[in-house]
Amino acid sequence: MTLRMFSSLALSGLLATSLSACQASDDVGVEKPGVEKLGVEIVERHPFDETSFTQGLEVDENGSILVGTGRTGESRIYRTTTADEQSHSHDLDEELFGEGITRHGDTVWQLTWQAGTVIERDATTLTEKGRASYPGEGWGLCAQQDRLILSDGTDELRYLAPEDFSEIGRVPITLEGEPLAGINELECVGDEVYANIFMSTDIVRIDPDSGEVTALIDASRLPNNGPDHPDAVLNGIAHLPGTDRFYLTGKWWPDLYEVRFVPSG
Ligand SMILES: [Ca+2]
Numbered sequence: 001m002t003l004r005m006f007s008s009l010a011l012s013g014l015l016a017t018s019l020s021a022c023q024a025s026d027d028v029g030v031e032k033p034g035v036e037k038l039g040v041e042i043v044e045r046h047p048f049d050e051t052s053f054t055q056g057l058e059v060d061e062n063g064s065i066l067v068g069t070g071r072t073g074e075s076r077i078y079r080t081t082t083a084d085e086q087s088h089s090h091d092l093d094e095e096l097f098g099e100g101i102t103r104h105g106d107t108v109w110q111l112t113w114q115a116g117t118v119i120e121r122d123a124t125t126l127t128e129k130g131r132a133s134y135p136g137e138g139w140g141l142c143a144q145q146d147r148l149i150l151s152d153g154t155d156e157l158r159y160l161a162p163e164d165f166s167e168i169g170r171v172p173i174t175l176e177g178e179p180l181a182g183i184n185e186l187e188c189v190g191d192e193v194y195a196n197i198f199m200s201t202d203i204v205r206i207d208p209d210s211g212e213v214t215a216l217i218d219a220s221r222l223p224n225n226g227p228d229h230p231d232a233v234l235n236g237i238a239h240l241p242g243t244d245r246f247y248l249t250g251k252w253w254p255d256l257y258e259v260r261f262v263p264s265g
Helices: 008-027
Strands: 036-047 054-059 067-069 075-081 087-091 100-104 106-114 117-122 129-132 139-145 148-151 155-160 169-172 183-188 191-195 203-204 213-218 235-237 247-250 257-263
Touching: 036 247, 054 183, 054 247, 067 100, 075 100, 087 129, 100 148, 100 183, 148 183, 155 183, 183 235, 191 235
Parallel strands: 036 213, 054 100, 054 235, 100 139, 139 183
Antiparallel strands: 036 257, 054 067, 067 075, 075 087, 100 106, 106 117, 117 129, 139 148, 148 155, 155 169, 183 191, 191 203, 203 213, 235 247, 247 257
């Protein structure tokens, strides 16, 4: 999110603890189960709409890319390609600040930040077909087989019923036993959830049943060619189905990076 401060200092501390723990085990040659440490390998760079304050990113069934954007008076949803050929663009109401998006069946859901409103859209045309309500804020969203998963900037993930967006559960997210706040844009891949962490270049892989972080991905090597603005941060993660690749972008970034997550060090 843009306006709420998240303590990246706290996360840095947790990462430092985690890394030094890895270092220590490496030094003595002891294999220790724990949080996997990954980096990104850039496979390709694609052009992206630099006017998009990207808040949600997902690859649709036909290979096109769904993008949801934020800021009041500027929010929209659209479909695009790796050549930045856009279609099915719909503006949100002036007062709404768009957030995460995801497709489940014939519906694309689009969160809004603080309005407590989720917009239900036709998955092909992206036209609005209804709305539902939820408490609190909406940040990231992704879809598993029988549930939707929502982040709200805290250290919790919520589970929602895809039929009516009603809440069916919550789980606290922890990194090596400590709460991890600032969970932002989400991507469901099989039974796992990836999330980028607000105001950082870190991505985490989460076991959504236990809430434990199972991998830390350092995406700091991605060039940030966005404007010189504190909000122009990494945001947006989408898996390319059937591959080991992901798209990553950021708010007002002119680039869509196609990457792999690879062991670092
Ligand atoms: Ca996503």
